[in-house]
Amino acid sequence: MYTLLDGCLEGLDVLQFLDHVEEGLKDHYDIRMLTFLMLARLASLSPAAVLQRLDRLIEPLKATCTTKVKAGSVKQEFEKQEELRRSAMRAVAALLAVPEVERSPSMADFANQIRTNADMASIYQSVQGGEGGAPGPAESMDIS
Incomplete structure (x- = not known):
């Protein structure tokens, strides 16, 4: 699906493509990781279509960013969840x-939640540092 975005975007029904992206955001670890990349790419390639589906895309992103691993879990589970959260936050930044x-x-509510939650704000800032110069949620939108 990611390859289709680079080579065949003009031939795609982007809204139908977003239906599959939405499902991918709720799938297993590997699929979600790839879907976060596709969503970030779609945000720059087809922003109007993404805006049409934004409300449906926010909930799975929010769920990923707020999910906590059970205390008794193995280290690998903590690492996988952290990677999911970082990838989801990259998609949010896009x-x-x-x-x-x-x-x-x-989106305004979610941006405010990110700004007011120290853990999520820290992840957001760390992914922004790697991408350079993009505004944070507080600067990019008026959430007052």
């Missing part, structure tokens, strides 16, 4: 860069 995203109440 969504926050879409023009007019501030019009979405669900």
Whole structure:
């Protein structure tokens, strides 16, 4: 699916493609990791379509970012969840860069949740540091 974005975007029904992306956001670890990459790519390639589906895309991103691993889990489970959270946050950063995203109440609420939760804010800032210069949730949209 990711390859289709690079070579065949003009031939795709992007809204139908987003249906599959939405399902991928709820799938197993490996699929979700790839889907976060596709969502970030779609945010830059087809922002209007992403904005149309934004409310449906936010919930699985929010669920990934807020899920905690059970205390008795093995180290590998903690590492996998942390990688999922970082990848989801990269997708969130890409969504926050879409023009007019501030019009979405669900995105504004999620950006505010990221800003006010120290753990999520830390992850967001760390993924921003690796991508350089993109505004944080507080700067990219008026959430007051």
